[in-house]
Amino acid sequence: MPTIKDVAKLAGVSISTVSYALNNQPNVHPETKKRIMDAARELNYYPNGIARNLKTKRTGNIGVFIYGFAGPIFSDVLEGIRQKLQENNFNIVVSSGKSSANLLNERQVDGAIVFDGGLTDDVLINYAKHGLPLYVLDRELKGENIYSSVIDNEGLVYQLITQMINNGYRDFAYLSGPSDAFNNNHRYDGFLQALKDKDITHHQFFKGDFTIHGGYAVGKEISKQTNKPRFVYCGNDESAIGLMQALREEHIKIPQEIAVAGFDNIYLSEYITPKLTTIGIDHTEWGRQVASAVLDIVQLKKIKNIGHPKGEVIIRESC
Amino acid sequence: MPTIKDVAKLAGVSISTVSYALNNQPNVHPETKKRIMDAARELNYYPNGIARNLKTKRTGNIGVFIYGFAGPIFSDVLEGIRQKLQENNFNIVVSSGKSSANLLNERQVDGAIVFDGGLTDDVLINYAKHGLPLYVLDRELKGENIYSSVIDNEGLVYQLITQMINNGYRDFAYLSGPSDAFNNNHRYDGFLQALKDKDITHHQFFKGDFTIHGGYAVGKEISKQTNKPRFVYCGNDESAIGLMQALREEHIKIPQEIAVAGFDNIYLSEYITPKLTTIGIDHTEWGRQVASAVLDIVQLKKIKNIGHPKGEVIIRESC
DNA sequence: TTGTAAGCGTTATCAG
DNA sequence: CTGATAACGCTTACAA
Numbered sequence: 001m002p003t004i005k006d007v008a009k010l011a012g013v014s015i016s017t018v019s020y021a022l023n024n025q026p027n028v029h030p031e032t033k034k035r036i037m038d039a040a041r042e043l044n045y046y047p048n049g050i051a052r053n054l055k056t057k058r059t060g061n062i063g064v065f066i067y068g069f070a071g072p073i074f075s076d077v078l079e080g081i082r083q084k085l086q087e088n089n090f091n092i093v094v095s096s097g098k099s100s101a102n103l104l105n106e107r108q109v110d111g112a113i114v115f116d117g118g119l120t121d122d123v124l125i126n127y128a129k130h131g132l133p134l135y136v137l138d139r140e141l142k143g144e145n146i147y148s149s150v151i152d153n154e155g156l157v158y159q160l161i162t163q164m165i166n167n168g169y170r171d172f173a174y175l176s177g178p179s180d181a182f183n184n185n186h187r188y189d190g191f192l193q194a195l196k197d198k199d200i201t202h203h204q205f206f207k208g209d210f211t212i213h214g215g216y217a218v219g220k221e222i223s224k225q226t227n228k229p230r231f232v233y234c235g236n237d238e239s240a241i242g243l244m245q246a247l248r249e250e251h252i253k254i255p256q257e258i259a260v261a262g263f264d265n266i267y268l269s270e271y272i273t274p275k276l277t278t279i280g281i282d283h284t285e286w287g288r289q290v291a292s293a294v295l296d297i298v299q300l301k302k303i304k305n306i307g308h309p310k311g312e313v314i315i316r317e318s319c
Numbered sequence: 320m321p322t323i324k325d326v327a328k329l330a331g332v333s334i335s336t337v338s339y340a341l342n343n344q345p346n347v348h349p350e351t352k353k354r355i356m357d358a359a360r361e362l363n364y365y366p367n368g369i370a371r372n373l374k375t376k377r378t379g380n381i382g383v384f385i386y387g388f389a390g391p392i393f394s395d396v397l398e399g400i401r402q403k404l405q406e407n408n409f410n411i412v413v414s415s416g417k418s419s420a421n422l423l424n425e426r427q428v429d430g431a432i433v434f435d436g437g438l439t440d441d442v443l444i445n446y447a448k449h450g451l452p453l454y455v456l457d458r459e460l461k462g463e464n465i466y467s468s469v470i471d472n473e474g475l476v477y478q479l480i481t482q483m484i485n486n487g488y489r490d491f492a493y494l495s496g497p498s499d500a501f502n503n504n505h506r507y508d509g510f511l512q513a514l515k516d517k518d519i520t521h522h523q524f525f526k527g528d529f530t531i532h533g534g535y536a537v538g539k540e541i542s543k544q545t546n547k548p549r550f551v552y553c554g555n556d557e558s559a560i561g562l563m564q565a566l567r568e569e570h571i572k573i574p575q576e577i578a579v580a581g582f583d584n585i586y587l588s589e590y591i592t593p594k595l596t597t598i599g600i601d602h603t604e605w606g607r608q609v610a611s612a613v614l615d616i617v618q619l620k621k622i623k624n625i626g627h628p629k630g631e632v633i634i635r636e637s638c
Numbered sequence: 639t640t641g642t643a644a645g646c647g648t649t650a651t652c653a654g
Numbered sequence: 655c656t657g658a659t660a661a662c663g664c665t666t667a668c669a670a
Binding site: 013014015016017020027028029032051053054055056057 | 655656657658659661662663664
């Protein structure tokens with residue numbers, strides 16, 4: 001594997017001149033530069049990125065700390081991040097769990113985007129102390145070198161529920177996700193606020209876990225009830241889909257007997273019957289925005305605070 | 320940011336002793352080691368991974384070259400890769416397009432897994448010349464430092480179609496993907512072979528593009544035909560889902576009038592009505608196997624050839 | 639058991 | 655415009 005030395009020798013110049021030429025510095029004589037370029041090509045030489053990183057103290061890597069690749073929305077956010085980083089010649093390094101700490105500790109990344117509920121606030125704040133910027137997407141967190149952008153869960157759910165109340169629905173239920181999930185709690189807040197503002201004092205509450213399975217179980221449970229809710233708002237689409245499947249099996253008509261809505265606008269939501277009313281976030285665009293903000297901080301030390309990602313209520317057939 | 324020097328100074332030893340201690344070499348006196356560890360903790364010191372990599376000529380990174388994160392199966396394969404790499408303290412570096420070349424050229428990864436139809440065979444063979452092992456998943460490719468593992472498209476489709484013929488179906492159609500797609504062509508081969516072995520000489524052929532949209536268009540086209548096929552085998556689930564949606568809109572009963580099957584067993588396939596018969600690959604397990612094989616080559620120089628990933632015909636309601 | 643010193647392959651300062 | 659040379663922060667003979 002050729003090094004800069006080999007190129008220098010072949011071109012008959014010093015290694016510093018080779019470095020200048022390769023980095024397009026203006027101080028190299030055109031002819032010398034040509035000789036160097038020819039030599040590099042002949043040797044099929046590429047600079048060793050590791051050595052460059054050591055010297056320049058930058059890696060060109062942005063970490064993306066996730067819990068796992070499973071789940072329908074990660075891939076969209078990741079795709080947006082990937083696009084933007086690639087446009088700027090940065091690499092995307094995905095990790096999870098303790099590997100994420102390693103990357104920061106060992107300075108293998110210039111910054112990171114965090115989407116991993118498995119990491120506690122303390123841990124993140126501690127990470128940020130290393131001086132590397134962290135952009136957190138799954139919670140609100142402030143601190144030195146920590147920035148965050150979260151979905152406007154509360155506002156969007158408020159909007160949807162208000163709209164449904166205006167359409168005449170009164171008897172609501174909320175199908176929750178894990179009670180410690182940031183998204184779940186804020187969605188519930190929006191739900192409650194909408195009812196309150198319209199003077200609806202009563203609602204049912206079901207405990208789910210954001211999975212199809214969990215939604216299915218609740219659907220079966222509701223089927224057996226005599227006092228069925230007229231509208232079940234589900235904290236995410238997956239639980240809504242499970243719920244609907246259970247209701248369908250019990251021959252409960254959607255939306256005629258029970259209306260349903262979710263959150264996320266996952267791919268599936270448009271292809272089930274009836275099509276699911278939900279709240280859509282432009283995840284890919286969000287990923288691009290966040291990546292762009294991180295790059296601004298890393299490259300220009302310019303802090304860009306992005307607000308909520310774009311979101312909208314999408315009315316379909318399920319209510 | 321503290322370096323090994325700072326630790327050495329604080330502990331009152333030389334930097335080499337610090338290095339030995341940190342790497343758990345057996346030649347350090349317990350008391351010295353304790354002093355060093357304490358110093359490291361006090362300074363909140365972590366070794367600089369870049370410097371280590373430069374010295375040891377290993378990065379601990381495995382590249383995963385993909386076309387993009389979109390698409391239902393990538394995330395499953397990636398999840399398997401992630402799991403296995405993490406278990407072995409390797410990082411997963413995802414890239415696409417020209418960034419992939421950079422990672423190899425600049426030796427920022429120790430090896431790579433390729434799942435990117437955008438890279439031609441030539442390019443891959445050229446990459447492998449750099450001495451880094453490449454594991455290719457989206458085509459069959461042989462060469463120095465190149466290994467591949469592909470789905471048994473032909474065998475699995477053969478199995479499904481044969482089973483359907485045994486169930487009494489005779490009048491088949493094939494809904495294809497892009498004609499230059501490796502997967503598509505081998506699936507078609509399996510389809511053809513099954514018909515041939517059962518002496519069925521005629522079938523219809525429709526050109527799709529592996530998307531829901533494309534399948535939908537073909538579904539509309541078929542609806543207008545007088546000589547409708549009795550069974551449409553679709554090269555992947557997404558086109559099958561589009562097809563089914565079009566048929567449903569045209570009030571053609573599935574499977575009573577037209578039966579449908581696909582390939583991939585994507586998440587959606589189980590949640591549409593009717594549930595889609597398809598061929599399932601254990602993508603996550605595949606990812607784990609491939610990652611494991613790459614690690615074997617990188618770490619032990621031991622070549623592990625893995626066969627096809629596990630796959631099975633999954634009969635559901637659509638036929 | 640510990641220390642000295644030579645690199646790994648670059649970039650960047652400074653002198654020529 | 656070009657070349658010596660000193661880092662960058664670590665690992666690893668080799669010496670003590």
